[in-house]
Amino acid sequence: MGIRRATEADRPTLIRLLEEAFEADPVTRWVFPEADNRQKLSGLFFGVFADVALAEGRVDLLEDGTAMALWLQEEAGLPEEDETPARMRAVSDPDNERTELVGRLTGAVHPHDRAHEYLLMIAVSPDHQGQGLGRKLIESVLERCDRDGVPAYLEASSARSKRLYERLGFDFTGTTVDLPDGPHMWPMWREPQAH
Template sequence: MVLEIRQADQSDRDAVALLLDRAFRTDPVSTWVFPDPEHRAAVHARFLGVFVDVALAGGRIDYAVDGSAAALWLRVPAGEPEGEDETPALMRAVADPDNERCELVGRLMGAVHPTAEEHEYLLMIAVDPERQGEGLGSRLIGPVLERCDREGVPAYLEASSERSMRLYERLGWERTGEPLRLPDGPQVWPMWRKPRG
């Protein structure tokens, strides 16, 4: 089955944020950031909308034409970032100002993000819950991984569940360093993919 993919633009912003909300509503990291299900339902899409804005501004979003899946990518240069990353504070300010976990999760993940080599960063990938298990995620990110292999560029991500970690391992990612344990919460697995061939 062919998955038609296009690059999302600003007009897709809200649809992609809602797709992320549906796909990650019960994710271990999301349930740690927003433990109360009703509160999560009210603010989760706003929280994830910040990631959509970051990808639209500085990267790209590969989006299934039928709206079933989206992958948010950033090309990250080698070296330490200049200045402080304002995204974690923005995540908190936009979504839930009284919830320090909104900001903490971004700061903790930023602290383990590799800086030695330029790489493609799979910031997030979402598949509509009703379509999960059909291989859409693999087909969505496959073209980028093929390009990484051709260009000799590695890729990085953080897996938020053991299930997703196993999928990424099948696509060539390997765990790198120690898992990140969120305070009184779940583990997140930093993963690195060396270019093939």
């Protein structure tokens, strides 16, 4: 199965994948604790991530539409004020401060001392999870990172995903993102590896 770069025309597929893949995710359930709200609003919330990656980064999509990865190339140095968390709240659920807080808390621990590839999100359709599709999407970028000497970064939103990323060479940075009365997220860094 080939990987292609997604375009704006793929946006509905990207949002569907994100909704399906993250419906049971601990962080998504913390952001939208009520099932009705989650079903109604999570697509708007995830749409902001898709829009940012389509406009400022890269979205890798399996040709059959079963998995995708959102990547951003982060430069070294402190970024300008990130308006994305406020946009997540404004677009999805203005009365729900958690829609903004999750972005503010992850942004506060994001390393900025070196340029790196940032895996913003990865989504695999639930019917296709456990088949190595996410790994295939990640490895295609990590191979380039290794070749070019570029580190990579992400936040794992579950203990299960943390274990997967550890197998790919990512290391926990040592400080969790602790969502108030909610789950932990694990910031993870991967140095380029020689082959």
